[in-house]
């Protein structure tokens with residue numbers, strides 16, 4: 251298989267929620283922390299050093315991803331870049347876990363249950379009630395959506411199902427047309443995309459961690475099958491970054 255397309259994925263820099271070890275997800279429009287802003291700028295510098303440039307970028311409608319992309323654009327000096335924002339690239343919806351402490355939740359339900367909620371493919375976290383103040387169906391940008399498509403919790407499988415139309419309908423056609431595409435999104439929406447592209451099994455995806463702020467280059471053949479993928483970072487940097495955000499026994 252010969253690589254003829256290059257796609258770059260980037261998970262946003264650290265958010266205030268990640269800094270404080272809280273479940274964040276689809277429904278929290280958390281900002282970048284100071285460290286997250288630095289991570290985003292460094293990601294842009296890594297792309298610049300690697301000689302990367304882009305024709306279009308896709309991101310979610312969440313501030314932490316949108317701001318990360320902007321900080322990358324600052325480094326690449328490409329403010330003109332067309333940017334498509336879609337809710338389909340949002341983080342997975344963590345249901346009633348949103349806003350809770352990951353440490354406290356593990357104390358209450360056990361590490362194993364929290365690992366299942368965080369990394370299993372098809373187990374949903376407990377749902378939010380639609381009258382819970384954390385339900386996001388009544389706020390922009392979701393207020394005019396068909397209420398039945400606004401999630402109240404998602405397994406990774408659900409996230410993949412709502413994310414894939416964005417891939418098939420708008421992103422993949424641009425990659426196939428030869429555009430150099432950057433996607434700035436979230437830990438789990440990107441894990442879902444990697445599962446789809448690399449045809450990872452439901453077991454293999456449990457162990458896949460995507461670190462914050464490290465550009466992941468995927469070289470694809472003409473049918474968009476990955477030929478190779480690598481981070482623009484040393485192995486040590488990748489390991490440290492995965493340890494920071496990963497589930498404990500996933501990083502070794």
Ligand SMILES: O=C(O)[C@@H](CO)OP(=O)(O)O
Nearest residue numbers: 272273274275341368437
């Ligand atoms: O809380 C979240 O939204 C995600 C990403 O930060 O965390 P996790 O690693 O548990 O999927």
